[in-house]
Amino acid sequence: MMSTIDLRSDTVTKPTDEMRKAMAEAKVGDDVYGEDPTVIELEQLAAEITGHEAALFVCSGTMGNLVSLLTHCNRGEGVVLGFKSHIYNNEGGGLSALGGLVPLCVNDDQGIPDHNEILSYCRDENVHYTPAKLLCLENTHNACGGIAISPDRFSSVVDLARSKGLLVHLDGARIFNAAIAWGVEPKTYTEIVDSVQFCLSKGLGAPIGSLICGKRDYINRAKHWRKRVGGGLRQAGVIAAAGLIALNNYADLKYDHEKAKVLKDILKNGGVKVVDVFKPTNMVYFDLNDDVDVIQLANSCKRRGLLFNPTFPRVRLVTHRDVTFEDVEMAAKIILEELS
Ligand SMILES: Cc1ncc(COP(=O)(O)O)c(C=O)c1O
Structure with missing residues (x-):
């Protein structure tokens, strides 16, 4: 054949034999009660690798981004993001459909939002304007050739956003690819943002799942949004077990x-x-x-x-x-x- x-x-990518065995043997509990030991272990590992206080296991990258955005912003608030970003183009407009958030689009032809265009949305308060609350970055940037953004370019945009009072979310579906391409620790990118979402089910090879990482208080609030969008899972350790293997082998x-x-x-x-x-x-x-x-x-x-x-x-x-x-x-x- x-x-x-x-x-x-x-x-x-399909789960390996090692993943399937780990899934079959996983210790599990009800994760909505916070009792699944394998999910807890995966969340702790994710928090450690990304340099954050806490992490939350979610069903997909799309759910990870959605929950992250809804946790940061209230209805009517603006999210600055690239015209070519996955969140804007490929996630069903969830930020607006479910969160009432307003996309404030900027040029990201080079894989990262343009400084001046970000600044154009950082305006003095005025009843006519959508208040910009959050900047979203994507690394690697899928639609821009899978480019890995350098740590310097990445941190300069994060600094700019912070100087203007914006929060920063990283769609790091493939952040480990970026870190490997530049020969740096994933933390170089992830610990300087307010939240990061990364996927286990892409090159890492797990069948299902993503993690959101951030401050403990933020993750506690994100847990409410995960539940609201139907992402509270029960014996999720069955899939987290494969995720642990995936994450430990990101190199x-x-x-x-x-x-x-x-x-x-x-x-x-x-x-x-x-x-x-x-x-x-x-x-x-x-x-x-x-x-x-x-x-x-x-x-x-x-x-x-x-x-x-x-x-x-x-x-x-x-x-x-x-x-x-x-x-x-x-x-x-x-x-x-x-x-x-
Ligand atoms: C950059 C980026 N972000 C988010 C996602 C969404 O991930 P999922 O397919 O798990 O919802 C993808 C999926 O390809 C992606 O490429």
Whole structure:
């Protein structure tokens, strides 16, 4: 049988045998009562790694961001965030639909909000204006090529926001990829923000789950929002057990970056218009010529066992633990042949 090389996302990773065993054997309790020892252990580890007082296990990255924003802001308050951010584009508008929050969008073409545009929303109080309360950052930045933002650029935007009285939330779905790309501890990014959400179910390979980290009082308030949106889970230790293994092995993400580099180099040498990113991670984006039918291309690649999402004109390929170096070489070969 032909094996499949799935480069649609790092979310397609399946739990390992080690994770499945840990899940089967997990010590559990009712987490809404705060009695699940495995969830407690995972939350403590997350808080320690991110340099925060406390953490909260939630179902997904989307829930993590939503609960974080609703905990920071009240109805009618403004959230400064990038036009290309995942929170603005890919989370169903939850901040407005469920929280009555107002997105104040800024240019983030370089992967991080522009200083002057952030300042344009930091205005004196006036009944006509939406009061800006929170700045959201994303690192790595998915839609900007999976770029890892440098610690310096990141902290300069955080400092700017703080000097204007804004709180800062980090959508760190892939923050460990960013830390590895820059060779720094995750804390370098996470301990300087008011809250961070990171995902266990992307390159880290756990089946389900994200964590929100912040001050203890903040996490206690976030617990109410998690319950309100239906995220209070009972014997969640069954999934937290896989999360613990994922989190303890975050350093392995470096292999995903190496695979992406192999893929990128072969495509680029073959004449494909690969998007160059200053500090790439586990994503490779490339642009198609106007005359390419991306649906046809994706279908013919699929017949040969390669999966990617048929977006036009820019295609994204994501490397992860469930593809090998040989797989990415084969993927590049298939794409080059189908494009020729
Ligand atoms: C940057 C970013 N933030 C948040 C999310 C949301 O995570 P989830 O799919 O677990 O809701 C994603 C998902 O791909 C993402 O890429």
